[in-house]
Amino acid sequence: MQTLSLFLNFLIIVLAIKFSDAFTRNDFPDDFLFGAASSAYQWEGGVDEGGRTPSVWDTFSHSNSIGNGDIACDGYHKYKEDVKLMAEMGLEAFRFSISWTRLMPNGRGPINPKGLWFYKNFIKELRNHGIEPHVTIYHYDLPQTLEDEYGGWLNRKVIEDFTAFADVCFREFGDDVKLWTTINEATIFAIASYSDGFAPPGHCSPSKFINCSTGNSSTEPYIAGHNMLLAHASASKLYKLKYKSKQRGSIGLSIYAFGLSPYTNSTNDEIATQRAQDFLFGWMLKPLVFGDYPDVMKRILGPRLPIFSKEESKLVKGSSDFIGIIHYMSVYITNLTPNPSLLSTRKDFYTDMGVDMIYIGNFSLFEWEADPWGLEGVLEYIKQSYNNPPIYILENGKQMNHGSTLQDTSRVEYMQGYIGAVLNAIKNGSDTRGYFVWSMIDLYELLSGYKYSYGMYYVNFSDPGLKRSPKLSASWYTGFLNGTIDVASKDIIKLQSNISGSSSM
Numbered sequence: 001m002q003t004l005s006l007f008l009n010f011l012i013i014v015l016a017i018k019f020s021d022a023f024t025r026n027d028f029p030d031d032f033l034f035g036a037a038s039s040a041y042q043w044e045g046g047v048d049e050g051g052r053t054p055s056v057w058d059t060f061s062h063s064n065s066i067g068n069g070d071i072a073c074d075g076y077h078k079y080k081e082d083v084k085l086m087a088e089m090g091l092e093a094f095r096f097s098i099s100w101t102r103l104m105p106n107g108r109g110p111i112n113p114k115g116l117w118f119y120k121n122f123i124k125e126l127r128n129h130g131i132e133p134h135v136t137i138y139h140y141d142l143p144q145t146l147e148d149e150y151g152g153w154l155n156r157k158v159i160e161d162f163t164a165f166a167d168v169c170f171r172e173f174g175d176d177v178k179l180w181t182t183i184n185e186a187t188i189f190a191i192a193s194y195s196d197g198f199a200p201p202g203h204c205s206p207s208k209f210i211n212c213s214t215g216n217s218s219t220e221p222y223i224a225g226h227n228m229l230l231a232h233a234s235a236s237k238l239y240k241l242k243y244k245s246k247q248r249g250s251i252g253l254s255i256y257a258f259g260l261s262p263y264t265n266s267t268n269d270e271i272a273t274q275r276a277q278d279f280l281f282g283w284m285l286k287p288l289v290f291g292d293y294p295d296v297m298k299r300i301l302g303p304r305l306p307i308f309s310k311e312e313s314k315l316v317k318g319s320s321d322f323i324g325i326i327h328y329m330s331v332y333i334t335n336l337t338p339n340p341s342l343l344s345t346r347k348d349f350y351t352d353m354g355v356d357m358i359y360i361g362n363f364s365l366f367e368w369e370a371d372p373w374g375l376e377g378v379l380e381y382i383k384q385s386y387n388n389p390p391i392y393i394l395e396n397g398k399q400m401n402h403g404s405t406l407q408d409t410s411r412v413e414y415m416q417g418y419i420g421a422v423l424n425a426i427k428n429g430s431d432t433r434g435y436f437v438w439s440m441i442d443l444y445e446l447l448s449g450y451k452y453s454y455g456m457y458y459v460n461f462s463d464p465g466l467k468r469s470p471k472l473s474a475s476w477y478t479g480f481l482n483g484t485i486d487v488a489s490k491d492i493i494k495l496q497s498n499i500s501g502s503s504s505m
Contacts (some may be wrong), residue, residue, distance in 0.1 A: 033434035035093030039139040042443040046076030050114035052102040055141035060200035067449030090481035093132035097139035107143035134179040153224040166235035178249040182232040185326040188256035194220035195349040217348035226306040233319040254324025259374020263332035272335035279353040291317035322390035330374025332358040372421035379425035397438035397454040
């Protein structure tokens, strides 16, 4: 017992030192939103119920071996139970997406009444519990019918169909939804889906790592990205002309944002980092703020980078009321010196960028080291480079082996560090307005299926009832949101004791 007591005292001291800049929920602006997040395919299940038809994500997930979202967390049937958990946690907002094929099974045309009923009831349930809905219109799940008909995001026809889908969402849900994100993490979506091939619909040029059945990594990510910007801008224009004056909501686009730092203090690495910032941030942000792509992308890509007409530039510029940020990790950047022997290899987004990305800590695809200062750096960079737009951190979270433990102390420490980084950025002038943990509960994950998870609630996927159980992170977030916990306190120890004594998987 004496040894245990000494250990606990030591842990308290370590935590107090590590998080000595204490803060509470009350240190944030009153209108700042703390929430959690999910997406339709990863949470809902019910893939062939209520009139829903397949999306490209259904097709993609059934073509690999990591599992699928046919059942997922069964949110389609269990949404009331999950909203009750959100309310008990004290969530101020919840981010989710609308399944295009649940609402409009043919991708265009008639609305599915059962899909409409589901989302109206879900949004009403959130509202009745005092939870602000933040809706993502598109999260990787293009109707398979549109992919088959004209190639989806590679064809400008998608702009019209996406705008029509968004119109239905605004009209049917806009009285209760004040925060809209058009397209989820548009940058990594274009790269992963059309350069690397590891996200739906899985396009890429063949390589020794992956052999896609179709695609061109040197052109398709830029074509798809261009159409995403135009689709976003089209939907934004529609909202502002037709709905905003009555519904008084805001609409934005989200990007994936690595924390970026030079690997060395050499001029080459500093220039390479600036180039990476232009490719990974400026690709989408410069058109949204200034109306055109970064000069370095134009120079390197030449005719492979689509061109905005004057009308399109005007349409895209200023089309986002806010920028959504998806952030999980940071990387060091070092200049990539061309090797003549490799000149015949394929071109893709990363070779175009011309850098090596060195992950901080012992990195694997599913494990990385927390770096809250990386997020703080992202927010400072966007503030300085892109006119300090309003920002919502729409995803941030810690991945762990699913079912490893309910006492997810490392996730709590991760959340503490990153929330602290957001507060520091706000104090330094960043117009950051919200922070959403990924994820509220364990979900089906794009890259790992059910092997790894981010949830603050454990889901027993082997249980027919898909039982939810709170992890330490859920208890900590609850305490933080209701003001009984600050990051420098010893309450994490108390929470560990409580959760080990009262919760089981």
